[in-house]
Amino acid sequence: MKIITGNDLRTGDVIWWTGKGWSRFVNDAVAVGDDAEAIIAQQNATQVVTDTHVIDAETTADGVRPAHIKERVRALGPTVRMDLSLKPGDPAAAKWVI
Amino acid sequence: MVEQTLRYRNDEPVSDPAVPVEAFADQSNATAVRIEPGEDARALLPHLDRLALVEVNFPAYGDGRGYSAARILREHGYAGELRAVGDVLVDQLSHMRRCGFDSFAPQQPITAEAAEKAFATWPDVYQKTVDGRPAIWAKRHPA
Amino acid sequence: MYQYDNYDQSMVDARVAEFRDQVQRRLAGELTEDQFKPLRLKNGLYLQLHAYMLRVAVPYGTLSSRQMRMLGDIADKYDRGYGHFTTRQNIQYNWIKLEDAPDILADLASVEMHAIQTSGNCIRNTTSDQFAGAAADELVDPRPYAELLRQWSTFHPEFDYLPRKFKIAIIGSETDRAAMKLHDIGIQMVKNDAGEIGCKFFIGGGMGRTPMIAPVIGDFVPPLQMISYLEAALRVYNRYGRRDNKYKARIKILVHEIGADEYRRQVEEEFAHILTLGLEPPAAELERIKGFFEQPGFDTNASDDLDLSDPDFALWVDQNTHAHKRAGYTIVNISLKPIGGIPGDATADQIRLMADLALDYSFDELRVTHAQNIVLPHVKKADLYTIWQKLDEAGLANANLDLISDIIACPGLDYCALANARSIPVAQKISERFADLGRQRELGELKLKISGCINACGHHHAGHIGILGVDRKGVENYQLSFGGSEGADTSLGTITGPGFNEDGVVDAVEKATDVYLAQRTEGERFLDTYRRIGMAPFKEAIYAKETANG
Numbered sequence: 197m198k199i200i201t202g203n204d205l206r207t208g209d210v211i212w213w214t215g216k217g218w219s220r221f222v223n224d225a226v227a228v229g230d231d232a233e234a235i236i237a238q239q240n241a242t243q244v245v246t247d248t249h250v251i252d253a254e255t256t257a258d259g260v261r262p263a264h265i266k267e268r269v270r271a272l273g274p275t276v277r278m279d280l281s282l283k284p285g286d287p288a289a290a291k292w293v294i
Numbered sequence: 295m296v297e298q299t300l301r302y303r304n305d306e307p308v309s310d311p312a313v314p315v316e317a318f319a320d321q322s323n324a325t326a327v328r329i330e331p332g333e334d335a336r337a338l339l340p341h342l343d344r345l346a347l348v349e350v351n352f353p354a355y356g357d358g359r360g361y362s363a364a365r366i367l368r369e370h371g372y373a374g375e376l377r378a379v380g381d382v383l384v385d386q387l388s389h390m391r392r393c394g395f396d397s398f399a400p401q402q403p404i405t406a407e408a409a410e411k412a413f414a415t416w417p418d419v420y421q422k423t424v425d426g427r428p429a430i431w432a433k434r435h436p437a
Numbered sequence: 438m439y440q441y442d443n444y445d446q447s448m449v450d451a452r453v454a455e456f457r458d459q460v461q462r463r464l465a466g467e468l469t470e471d472q473f474k475p476l477r478l479k480n481g482l483y484l485q486l487h488a489y490m491l492r493v494a495v496p497y498g499t500l501s502s503r504q505m506r507m508l509g510d511i512a513d514k515y516d517r518g519y520g521h522f523t524t525r526q527n528i529q530y531n532w533i534k535l536e537d538a539p540d541i542l543a544d545l546a547s548v549e550m551h552a553i554q555t556s557g558n559c560i561r562n563t564t565s566d567q568f569a570g571a572a573a574d575e576l577v578d579p580r581p582y583a584e585l586l587r588q589w590s591t592f593h594p595e596f597d598y599l600p601r602k603f604k605i606a607i608i609g610s611e612t613d614r615a616a617m618k619l620h621d622i623g624i625q626m627v628k629n630d631a632g633e634i635g636c637k638f639f640i641g642g643g644m645g646r647t648p649m650i651a652p653v654i655g656d657f658v659p660p661l662q663m664i665s666y667l668e669a670a671l672r673v674y675n676r677y678g679r680r681d682n683k684y685k686a687r688i689k690i691l692v693h694e695i696g697a698d699e700y701r702r703q704v705e706e707e708f709a710h711i712l713t714l715g716l717e718p719p720a721a722e723l724e725r726i727k728g729f730f731e732q733p734g735f736d737t738n739a740s741d742d743l744d745l746s747d748p749d750f751a752l753w754v755d756q757n758t759h760a761h762k763r764a765g766y767t768i769v770n771i772s773l774k775p776i777g778g779i780p781g782d783a784t785a786d787q788i789r790l791m792a793d794l795a796l797d798y799s800f801d802e803l804r805v806t807h808a809q810n811i812v813l814p815h816v817k818k819a820d821l822y823t824i825w826q827k828l829d830e831a832g833l834a835n836a837n838l839d840l841i842s843d844i845i846a847c848p849g850l851d852y853c854a855l856a857n858a859r860s861i862p863v864a865q866k867i868s869e870r871f872a873d874l875g876r877q878r879e880l881g882e883l884k885l886k887i888s889g890c891i892n893a894c895g896h897h898h899a900g901h902i903g904i905l906g907v908d909r910k911g912v913e914n915y916q917l918s919f920g921g922s923e924g925a926d927t928s929l930g931t932i933t934g935p936g937f938n939e940d941g942v943v944d945a946v947e948k949a950t951d952v953y954l955a956q957r958t959e960g961e962r963f964l965d966t967y968r969r970i971g972m973a974p975f976k977e978a979i980y981a982k983e984t985a986n987g
Contacts, residue, residue, distance in 0.1 A: 206464065207534045208488035243466045247484055264911060266850060269859075270486045274851040276779055276861045280517055280532075294913075331680075356475070356558070358598025362675045365595055369714060385459070385476055389594035415455055417447045420588045422716050423595070430444045430588070431718035434725065 197227035199260065200235060201267065202248035210270045211245060212260075218245060221282065222271035223259035258292070268293045300409050301397040303375055308347040328379075335363035342372045350395070352380040361393045368394035368424035387412040394424045438501055438802060439584045439729040441549045448591065449546040452553055456480050457539035464536065479597075481555030482538055485854050489533040492555040493545060497565035497583035497607070498526035498805045502796035505803050507548045509788030515541050520788065522773060522781040524845055524896055525604070526564045526805040527555060531852055553591060558599045560590035560671070564606045566614045567806040570730060571768050571814040573760040577609035577626035577634055581727045582663065585718060589664050596671050600678035601686035603671070604643075616807060616899060616923035618642045618651045621688045622670065629657060636663050640670055641692030641700070644893035648929045649689040652697040654704060662708075664717050669707035673700065732763075733800035739765025739817050750825050752874065753836035758821070767821065769799070769813040770806070771828060772835040772843060776872045777865050780846040781809030790831050798824055807896075808845055808884075810838070840877040841885055841950070842868035845896050849889030849906060850913070856889035858906025858913035859939075863887055866943045871950075880950055883963045886921070899923040901964040902949065903930040904942055915942040919949065919967050919975060933976055945979045952978045 200213035201222075211218040212225035213235060219225070228235055232250040239245050252263035262268050273281025275290035283289040301307065312328035313321055315337055326347035329335055338345065348367060350360040364376055375397055378390050382400035387409055390398065398404070422429040441449075456476075463473040477483075481492035493508070500508075508528055512520045515537045516530040523529055533541070545551055554561055563586045570578045586605060590596075596603070606615045609626040617623030623639035635657035642651030658666045674688045677695075692700045741764055745751035759768040771791060774780050783791070791811055795803045798820045804812035816824065828834040837843045844867060847853065849860030864887055871877050886900030890907075897903035903918040914936040921930030937945055950963070952975050957966045967975065 203484055203488070206536045208484060208532075210487055240470070243464065246470050265908075265913065266486070266854075266856075269850055273487060274531075274861075275859065276851050276865065334676075356598050357680055358558075358596070359676055359680075361595045361598065362672050369710070383472070386598075389592075389597055392594035416451055416592060418444050419594075420448070420591050421593055422714075429718070431722040433444065434442070435719055435721045 197253055197255070198229065198232055198250050199225040199253045199262070200228055200232060200239075200248060200250055201225070201262075201270065202239070202245040205244055205246045212271075213239070222253075222262065225253065225260050261292075265293060298403040299377070299397055299399045300404060300406060301375075302391075303396050305375075308375060310347070312347060312349045329360070329363050331357050331359045333363075335366045338367065338372075339370050342367070342370065342374075345372065346374045347377065348372065348374065349377045349379050349399075352378060352382055355381040355383050355386055361389065364390070364393040364395055365424055384408050384412050388415045392419065392421075392423045392425045392427070438499060439580075439726065445588075446546070446549070449549070449551045449553070452480070452551060453539060453542045453546050456542055460535060460539050475557060477535075477538075478556040479554060479559065480538070480542065481552030482533070482535070483556060483854070485531065485848075485852055486850075487852065488531065489535055489538065490852070491530045491533045491538060491541060491552060492523070493528050493530070493550060493552045494555050494562040495526050495528060495550075495805050496587045497563055497569070497580060498567050498807075499565075499569075499580065500795075500803045500805065501548075502792040502801050502803070504548045504550055505792035505795060506789050507544060507550070509785040509792065511541055511544060512785040512788065514544075519782055519784045521779075521848060522783065522805050522809045522811070524807050524809060524847070524894055525562060526567075526807055527562060528805070529848070531848075556602075557597075558601050558603075559597050560593060560599075560603045560605065563587055563590065564604070564615055564620075564807060566608045566610055567804040567812045568614060568759060568768055568814065569609065569804075570732075571761055571766075572610055572612075573762045574612055575610045575762065576628055578730055579607045579609035579624075579626050580730045581723060582609075582624070582626065582636075582660065583607050584726050584729075585664065585723060586667075589667065589718075595668075596675060599671070599675055600680045601683065601688075603674075603688070605667075611925070613924040613927075614806075616896065616927075618927045619644055619648070619896075619899060619923060620651065622667070623651055624663070626660075627657070634660050636660060636666070638666065638670070640704075641689045641697070643687050643689040644896060644898050645687065646684050646891045646893075647687075647690065648893070648898040649693060650927050650929065651689070652692065654692075654697060654701045660723065661717055661720055662712065665711045665714075666704070666708055668711050668716060669704045672707055672711075673703045677703075733802075733815055735763050735766060735815070736817060739763070739819065741765055741818060743818050743821065747822070749829075749834075749836075750822060752878075753825055753834055754821060756836040756840070756878070757838045758816075761815070763815075765818055767816050767818050769816045769821070769824060770838045771811040771813065771833050772837055773810050773833075774837060774843045774868065775832055775835050776842060776868045778868070779861050780844050780864050783811075787831050787833060790827065790833070794824055794827060808839075808843065810843070836874060837877060839882045839884065840874075841871050841880055841883040841902075841946075842877055843884075844868060845884075845886040845900070847888050847890075847895035849887075849895075853889060855892060856906070857891075857908035858889050858915065860887045860889040860895055860904075860906055863904060863906070863915060863939055863942060866939065867946055870943055870947060880953070881962055883950070884922070885946070896923070897921070898929045899927070900930060901962070901967070902946060904946075907936065909936065913939065915939065917942055917945055917949075917979070919972065920964065922964055931972060933972065933979055935980075948978045949975050 638655030639651035799813035850856040888895030918930030
């Protein structure tokens with residue numbers, strides 16, 4: 197499936213399109229299908245998000261999993277500083293990236 | 295297309311259309327020429343005395359060849375109008391002025407106020423160029 | 438150290454005001470991201486994988502304690518309590534908010550620092566020898582010239598939209614500690630037979646996709662024509678460097694394609710013209726700048742005696758200090774490469790501690806090295822033990838300078854939007870594999886460098902052992918190379934063969950060191966052995982099929 201991601205314009209935080217707004221958690225991302233371009237154009241105009249782009253992902257037992265490793269790193273945080281990631285209490289979460 | 299030209303000269307604007315560099319040498323009555331990024335400004339040096347307007351085209355603001363073209367012309371004594379045209383943005387005006395441009399025909403209009411503010415960005419400058427501003431080193435060591 | 442006057446200060450202040458206005462326009466929707474991006478990049482503000490990243494310039498790698506302390510404070514106030522020292526002597530913060538960026542620049546400006554031209558297709562921060570002004574082998578102190586370069590390159594109106602980024606390094610020793618020949622322009626200050634100082638220009642080097650060692654273009658340019666020569670060299674590049682393909686846009690490609698002789702001819706023609714224009718700052722300006730770089734008030738009675746009865750201290754002194762030009766003094770290298778750590782990272786507390794040490798023991802000076810370490814350039818030997826104890830308490834007394842665990846690594850895919858593979862985990866695993874300091878010292882000088890993509894920020898081409906992370910069908914893969922070097926004997930590494938996964942490349946490195954240990958002759962470093970015996974024995978060991986199972 198296709199999902200949309202970007203960064204919060206002010207904070208730079210990685211965010212994912214939920215269908216209604218933006219979430220920091222990739223598991224909240226929804227499939228956008230053919231509407232991607234329209235959503236991106238509309239959201240770019242709001243000055244809330246930047247660097248919006250569509251990526252491939254799949255739904256797994258663990259939730260939404262971006263197809264490319266780079267997007268999985270974005271979704272989690274630096275694997276070498278799990279304390280700063282979105283799963284600070286789970287050092288094994290880095291394996292999800294690979 | 296609406297073109298608004300910001301002009302910082304006191305003489306009358308040239309009304310002649312600017313001809314391409316290639317054609318210019320053969321048109322002995324032409325007084326205006328237009329330089330594209332890949333063209334050599336030095337080709338104009340033998341003709342500076344009959345030139346009244348040189349347009350330097352910036353098809354994309356990130357292509358900085360026109361800055362060198364402008365300086366070369368000024369360094370060799372060209373005193374006519376030097377106009378930056380094309381993708382000329384307000385954040386580039388200050389540097390362009392320092393390289394010798396004295397008129398600007400941006401695709402997206404820039405207000406005179408915004409331009410004045412841009413020219414005033416740097417209270418002083420580190421380099422001597424062709425705009426007559428003394429470099430900081432010259433101010434530090436007055437002759 | 439150089440100190441700003443009102444002119445210098447007003448320039449960085451103006452920049453802060455300009456950027457504050459630009460950020461405001463972006464947040465208000467007056468600038469699109471396409472319009473804003475080049476403006477923020479000119480202030481070193483990138484958008485990376487997790488947030489904005491701010492790259493702060495450390496001009497020619499030199500810092501005062503006040504500046505260093507500010508770097509620590511910024512890490513606490515605006516980031517997540519740490520910073521990353523880079524291979525270009527800069528520092529990067531990984532978790533910056535756009536709305537904070539103007540305030541950070543203002544804080545930096547309050548200590549005569551900035552992030553000007555730390556990105557974009559312009560002249561970047563000039564780098565230099567981290568031992569400048571201190572090294573025993575120094576011929577000419579390059580710092581005054583580097584400062585002249587800093588001012589000349591700051592907001593240069595003609596060279597702000599070059600075909601590609603432009604990096605200059607300047608040194609003044611025979612020993613090149615700045616990888617000078619792998620820069621767009623490397624300047625070596627030299628002396629001729631008459632004892633006169635001149636600039637030797639190496640132009641057209643670089644790493645990246647197409648690594649090249651710079652040829653000599655200008656043999657001996659008088660110091661008071663250095664700026665004019667640079668104007669000429671840059672103008673030829675600005676006019677004729679390729680703009681059709683960003684991978685062929687660096688000056689190395691221009692010099693390579695038209696040839697060093699033709700490039701030199703064009704530069705000399707332009708140089709002759711530029712000399713007529715009076716663009717060069719006068720001798721008085723160079724003298725004024727030199728005044729800031731006079732020798733500090735060394736103790737002429739300082740003793741060379743050192744009590745080395747503490748074995749750990751003795752190891753650190755042996756490994757991490759370097760000969761100073763003055764008796765009784767030494768140069769201290771603080772390694773930011775703990776075993777299992779992130780190369781170049783330092784916490785805010787560590788940064789402030791290093792600032793304190795510089796203030797108390799090194800005439801208020803620090804240096805950042807391209808190997809991502811920190812230097813205290815002027816330390817009295819009598820103070821070494823105290824310094825070592827304080828560093829040790831802060832986890833900064835790693836006695837591994839230039840050893841296999843003193844790894845250069847770019848941020849890689851853990852942080853960087855350009856990366857194809859992670860660099861840091863590989864560095865961590867290698868340093869853990871070779872954690873035993875005795876084993877590292879047995880291996881001797883071994884420069885291992887890791888890049889997470891072909892842009893080569895981790896200088897892998899110049900590593901005795903180089904590792905390049907690539908993306909192979911969405912999986913991280915690591916190419917190994919041997920034989921790279923920077924410095925007087927600059928060479929580019931050769932790829933061993935097929936790549937490895939993360940653990941595989943660590944194993945391969947270990948096997949290569951085994952080959953070295955078995956084959957070396959007296960006094961040979963890994964690099965020397967490789968150069969003597971060639972790739973074959975290494976390749977054989979690395980790619981030997983396991984016999985136990987298939």
